[in-house]
Amino acid sequence: MATPAYTGPFGKAQAERLLWRAGFGPRPGEAARLAKLGLDEAVRSLVRPGPEKLVGPEPKEDRGRPLAPVDAYGHDHLWWLDRMVRTSRPLVERMTLVWHDWFATSNAGVGSQRLMLQQNALLRRHALGSFRELLLALTVDPAMLLWLSGTENTRRSPNENYARELMELFTLGEGNGYTERDVREQARALTGWRYTWRRGAGAVDFRFDRERHDPGMKVIFGRRGTFDWRDACNLCLQHPRHPRFLVEKLWGAFVPVPPDEATRAELERLYRTDYRVRPVLEAILRHPALYTGPRMVKPPAVYLAGLLRGLGRGVDTASWVWLGGMAGQRLFYPPDVAGWDDGRWLDTATFRGRWAVANYALSPYSLSDRRGPTVPNDPEAIVAGALRVVGEPTIRPETRELLLRFARSSLAGARTGWKAKAYPPLVANAVRQLLVTSPDYQTC
Amino acid sequence: MRALALLLALAAAGALLGAAQGAPAPQRMQVTEDEWSLALSRQRLRPGIALIEVFNLGQDAHDLVLQRRAPGARAVRVPRLDYFQRRTIRVRLAAGTYALWCSLPRHRERGMSATLRVR
Numbered sequence: 026m027a028t029p030a031y032t033g034p035f036g037k038a039q040a041e042r043l044l045w046r047a048g049f050g051p052r053p054g055e056a057a058r059l060a061k062l063g064l065d066e067a068v069r070s071l072v073r074p075g076p077e078k079l080v081g082p083e084p085k086e087d088r089g090r091p092l093a094p095v096d097a098y099g100h101d102h103l104w105w106l107d108r109m110v111r112t113s114r115p116l117v118e119r120m121t122l123v124w125h126d127w128f129a130t131s132n133a134g135v136g137s138q139r140l141m142l143q144q145n146a147l148l149r150r151h152a153l154g155s156f157r158e159l160l161l162a163l164t165v166d167p168a169m170l171l172w173l174s175g176t177e178n179t180r181r182s183p184n185e186n187y188a189r190e191l192m193e194l195f196t197l198g199e200g201n202g203y204t205e206r207d208v209r210e211q212a213r214a215l216t217g218w219r220y221t222w223r224r225g226a227g228a229v230d231f232r233f234d235r236e237r238h239d240p241g242m243k244v245i246f247g248r249r250g251t252f253d254w255r256d257a258c259n260l261c262l263q264h265p266r267h268p269r270f271l272v273e274k275l276w277g278a279f280v281p282v283p284p285d286e287a288t289r290a291e292l293e294r295l296y297r298t299d300y301r302v303r304p305v306l307e308a309i310l311r312h313p314a315l316y317t318g319p320r321m322v323k324p325p326a327v328y329l330a331g332l333l334r335g336l337g338r339g340v341d342t343a344s345w346v347w348l349g350g351m352a353g354q355r356l357f358y359p360p361d362v363a364g365w366d367d368g369r370w371l372d373t374a375t376f377r378g379r380w381a382v383a384n385y386a387l388s389p390y391s392l393s394d395r396r397g398p399t400v401p402n403d404p405e406a407i408v409a410g411a412l413r414v415v416g417e418p419t420i421r422p423e424t425r426e427l428l429l430r431f432a433r434s435s436l437a438g439a440r441t442g443w444k445a446k447a448y449p450p451l452v453a454n455a456v457r458q459l460l461v462t463s464p465d466y467q468t469c
Numbered sequence: 470m471r472a473l474a475l476l477l478a479l480a481a482a483g484a485l486l487g488a489a490q491g492a493p494a495p496q497r498m499q500v501t502e503d504e505w506s507l508a509l510s511r512q513r514l515r516p517g518i519a520l521i522e523v524f525n526l527g528q529d530a531h532d533l534v535l536q537r538r539a540p541g542a543r544a545v546r547v548p549r550l551d552y553f554q555r556r557t558i559r560v561r562l563a564a565g566t567y568a569l570w571c572s573l574p575r576h577r578e579r580g581m582s583a584t585l586r587v588r
Contacts, residue, residue, distance in 0.1 A: 090494040090495075091494055093497040095499070095510050096497035096498050096499045096510045096511065096522070097497055097499060097520070097522055097557075098499070098522060098524055098555050133526065133553075136501050136503055136508065136526045137501065137508065137510075138499065138510065139510060222506075224506075224580070224582070224583060224584075225507060225508065225509050225512065225569075225582075225583030225584055225585070226508060226509065226512060227501070227506065227508030
């Protein structure tokens with residue numbers, strides 16, 4: 026039995042939701058073009074994209090210098106944000122973000138932007154591929170080995186850090202089908218990784234050292250063997266509770282309500298064959314729940330990247346680094362190994378960050394009565410102009426009416442005199458800010 | 470004569486603008502500090518202007534000294550930084566070998582030193 030597919034109208038609004046959930050929102054006109062493909066082709070274009078093309082202006086910092094992602098604080102964040110803005114393969118980039126959150130690694134513990142960027146490339150390489158290959162690669166990824174003490178885990182002094190998170194956060198879920206003994210035995214299986222410390226360069230030459238590995242008999246999930254790090258991963262993948270964990274977590278990245286039992290079972294079947302993520306993603310992106318269910322809050326990085334895509338603006342300021350932190354999502358610095366807490370995307374502190382993000386994003390387009398085009402003293406035209414500047418997003422009629430009401434009341438006392446010229450651009454700027462901070466634009 | 474002066478002024482302004490636009494971006498390097506190590510994002514730089522960012526990821530405060538290994542070479546100092554603080558300095562590097570270290574008591578001896586080659 027195949028998973029159900031959405032059969033309702035697939036117009037611009039549905040294409041917009043798909044592009045926001047599976048990417049970083051549409052560029053102007055992109056949603057309408059995608060809608061013309063129909064649902065199946067639209068989803069196929071996302072899960073089977075061509076080679077990546079970066080479209081738009083090259084990123085730069087405030088003084089116009091090129092980014093130095095390995096050598097300057099925050100440029101890692103800007104570099105990735107630029108990929109989100111300019112990519113022609115939005116789902117690949119979005120899944121890279123999903124995996125970054127799933128296998129949350131922070132440079133606060135790694136201390137090397139170079140190693141973090143190497144991990145980022147690994148996530149991107151496996152973005153739509155095999156979860157097994159991704160898990161194996163990440164288990165021995167240098168940034169992960171540093172972050173979760175993999176290189177401190179030796180036969181003489183086992184460290185349970187990675188073993189615990191491997192099961193709790195990456196493959197099974199907290200307390201879901203494993204015991205404390207399994208954690209200790211998994212830690213033994215994962216022993217053996219080390220690096221060379223080179224003065225001035227830090228940790229280099231990460232490798233497996235047989236002398237550090239515990240080759241003894243272990244019992245994991247009731248199975249006996251002289252397991253090593255590959256076995257540790259494979260045992261988790263073969264655990265009967267793993268497919269359900271993966272399906273529910275992956276589904277949750279795209280749909281805010283749990284899947285029904287039949288859907289979940291079918292997604293598990295799709296995944297179980299060979300741990301491939303792409304067919305599961307394809308089924309999720311075609312599922313009716315994605316198009317008819319409740320709206321999702323856009324993660325801050327997605328919100329900003331999409332806003333810049335809509336505006337046609339590239340990455341041209343380092344302000345996005347501190348603003349990203351203020352809105353709750355500094356890339357490469359998730360708060361802990363559990364990743365970001367989605368429940369905080371729109372709290373009173375992070376909403377203030379989003380407001381500032383919107384303000385900074387719109388500032389180059391700010392209107393004035395002293396320069397630029399004349400803004401008509403017309404509420405309808407002002408609201409239409411605000412929608413146009415961010416790429417004509419679909420909004421609810423009631424939101425449009427609220428914006429109109431605000432524009433009307435703000436212009437009411439400005440029919441004649443200097444106010445007739447000075448007020449419209451001010452009102453237009455305010456309407457733009459209200460539009461992109463409205464619930465309609467903060468969610469998808 | 471006045472027109473010629475204007476043309477010359479415009480040409481000079483154009484040349485200056487061109488120089489500014491064509492000037493290569495300064496090379497950059499990050500020095501990450503931790504207990505008890507310094508890690509450089511580049512082991513080698515070219516002679517010329519460089520932006521060096523010092524980023525303290527350790528739990529203690531640290532500073533940084535950069536000095537070319539040559540008689541009479543002047544030391545460049547980055548003041549104490551607390552956890553997660555950073556400071557970028559702009560320096561002109563001559564060819565040679567530079568020593569970097571944290572000058573707080575016993576930090577260098579504990580391992581907070583590194584070598585940068587400029588050539």
